[in-house]
Amino acid sequence: MDVKVLRGFILAILVFAILVGVLCCDSVTQLHPPGELAKASENLSWYYIDVVFDPNTAKLICTQTVEYRNNHDVEFDRLYFHLYPNAFRDENRVPFLAEEKQRAYPNGFSPGWLDIEEVMINGNPVEFNVGGYSSNILSIVLGTPLRPGQMIEINMKYTVKIPNCIGRFGYGKHTFNVTNWYPIVCVYDHTGWNTDPYYPVGDPFYSDVANYQVNVKVPYDYTLAATGEILDVKAERAYKVWQFKALAVRDFAWIASQDFEVISRTVDGLTVYSYFLPSYKEEGVKALDYALTAVQIFNRRFGKYPYEHLSVVQADFFVGGMEYPCLVMIDRSLYSQDLQWLEYVTVHETAHQWWYAVVGNDQIDEPWLDEALTEYSTILYYENRYGENVGKEVYNRVIVDGKCSQLQKYYAQGFTSRIDQPVYKFKDWVTYDLVVYGKGASLFNDLRQAVGSQKFYGILQNYYRENKFKNANACDLIKACEKVTGKSWKYFFQKRLRSLNW
Template sequence: MDVKKKLLLGLLAVVIAVLFVYFALPDKGMTTYLIEAKYDDGSKTVEAVQTVRYVNTTGASLKEICFHLYPNAFKSEENLPFTKEELPFVYPEGFAPGFIEIEKVTINGLPAVYTLEEPNDEILRLTLPREIKKGESVNIKMQYKVKLPPARSRFGYGKNTVQLGNWYPILSVYDKNGWNNDPYYIFGDPFYSDIADYKVELTVPEKFVVACTGEEKEQKVEKGSKKLVIEAHKVRDFAIVMSDKFKVIEQVVDGIKVKSYYFTEGYGDKVLKFASDAIKFYNDYIGKYPYKEYSVVETDFYMGGMEYPQLVMISKDLYNKANLFNLEYVIAHETAHQWWYALVGNNQIRESWLDEGLTEYTTLLYIERYYGKATAEEIYRLVIEGGFNKFVNNSADTSFAKTLADFKEWKEYTNIAYNKGAMVFYNLRKLIGDEDFKKVLQTYYEKYKYKIATTQDLIDVVDSVTGKDTGGFFQSWFY
């Protein structure tokens, strides 16, 4: 081929690439993440290449796209998402930074214009070459490096496990408020995300056992490492927990493979029973869990539990005889989050009560199912209502209108989002009766599964099921 033809072909390739950038193609599919990641245990780092095909389903034309970079909340000791009282428990070996470094970003193959924004470079804001309309898509490719901190947190590592929660660049949600770019707040679960499809190719040391969102489709072992190919469909996030100490047991419940990953002897089977009982009851009471696998994972997480799609992290501190009932309660609670958060999404920053209150009351329904109504009533009276009433004596403001930025302490957050939230559903059940209450949960689940719901959406479901106007009931609880 002569030089002139080579130049012409090269020019044509550039023109095609430019046209592809400026004329985004219609795409009726779902946003997808393809992540190729390699974990190095010596340096506690992940090197990754991530391609996101973003489909604009917002109804607006977009000039920019935003991603959360949650690991950057762990960069400096001054701005950590923990209280001072928590730090000795989170960092028992002392503080060291965690972060994510963005090395390269392209849009449809061409270098992207982007900025990293405060606080702590937690937001990646991409400027698009042209507006993309509803139904159009763009391909965003990123190369980055993640450094894990020595933190017993959702994101970090301890003596037994490596936790990769909220570890990769994830799209912000665009709603009526625009891009939701809230920081990693201290209190609550400051995560708000849309459903997407994931394919993750993860390389880890051969000795590691991996628990994660999705299903493992392929595994190859070579030269001391293994490569896993994992797929997850219609999930709100993608989390990973790894350990060279894990043992795994599993059983099938209603066609769902339930797994218990553990390293404390004598508790793996108990956890499997609790998780299986929860899945079975919620399937019957709320609606069928649509994923094929669900994992409950013992971790070095320092506080209770944390929910992710198809996976929950449970603190190793609960895996003992003295905490056996607490262990069951936390597993029942985090499993309920598979319905109220993982499937029916909501803005956990602005309406944290909506998933936490409903999840806490759903946990009481689990207790009622397996321990009887008297036990559930006692827990409600002593722990939920009793705890809230004690808190109210020392606080004038218990409004649901608080966002995560407004809370000043964990006691305030848990009493309003969990306890007061559960009290709303307890009293709603008394108001509308058992049959309609169950129908409300089933209708709410079916209508908003894979979507994002609001408080008003919930009220509308209650009214449609009961044929009543319950706006006044909810209003009385809000303020």
């Protein structure tokens, strides 16, 4: 996600922080019970995907089997899948604002797509249709309705073209960013099937957790960073087949490069990897340290991260940072700029492993729920790592003096965006950042001031514990507040989410 952070951390503050900072541990959560991830993976849908990757043509030849389980109380006569790569097919409908296109396509427009060649259910060909704003939705007609609790096997063959684009999905000089790349089942919730297009502002993704087994055949000299844990890497002449498995994750992403160097360290039973380009070893070590320390802090403050690995990946990517389960993608240029930016963005994306990867939400209709909490979690990192004074200094510089003060000027000019708006209501990234990140983070700071730090961390721990591997909403957060404090918080949230000037 695009993290536009103000350059405000002066060197003296960081030096002071390192000298006097402490890791606060007055609110420590318990480790997750043994077998938690295995238990969470029960009764979930499975994705089995085999991929042949040809970097010369930038294509993926794929076969996919989805064992989809109907975990709802209604029967389905059809299923819907997102085909996100098709958002990159038409130059006039790509998911970038006009002013971003030159940065996204430094070598000129390059199309990307996903072509479905065959769909079968339980071994029989079935009727399907591709539609939506950018041919981004696959609809499959079921011959027999799928009842609650039943499972159906869907087989697909398709080809993916990766564009020469340095956004989330695409490739540049050093990396192939293979994200939001395969047909993934749309979420069915109280509103019905969610078939939104790939909007240009925000993170327009909403998915359920599922299990994955993915095999990727690549040229021998490529290294992969991926959501899943590596089961094996088998040599096949001039190729390698990377075998991955991931339980109870809400997406599967991978990044390929001929240039990666990799280092790792383990903390709290979690191995954190740093993938970086050869000339950025010092910065790659720093990125590892930032993520590792963030994991330690968030494990104690929010709850134990349930997965066993996390990868921080330097990539050809122009939008700052982007989160995926067990993997965060960081703009390559941040490694050559002031390391304060690299630290902030790395920590922000690491916080998304709690608020997005484990506790999911509708990032289209309620983007503030994960983004505002993630932004404030980044502030908590500075406080817990470097001390309370530094935490306040960072909060004031980034949130109060930066985003919120600028937002007040917008309000004075008649600006009308509220925090609780869907991504498609925001016309640009600047206002989205100021409202969702800035004003949203101040909401959580107000909550903390109102309840005190101990109960505030208790609220986050309760919210995390009760909504693991689910898609939460604002009501779930309010329930956590009420359970910990014993009082109603509806007016508190309504006032701040819906007010234009507070």
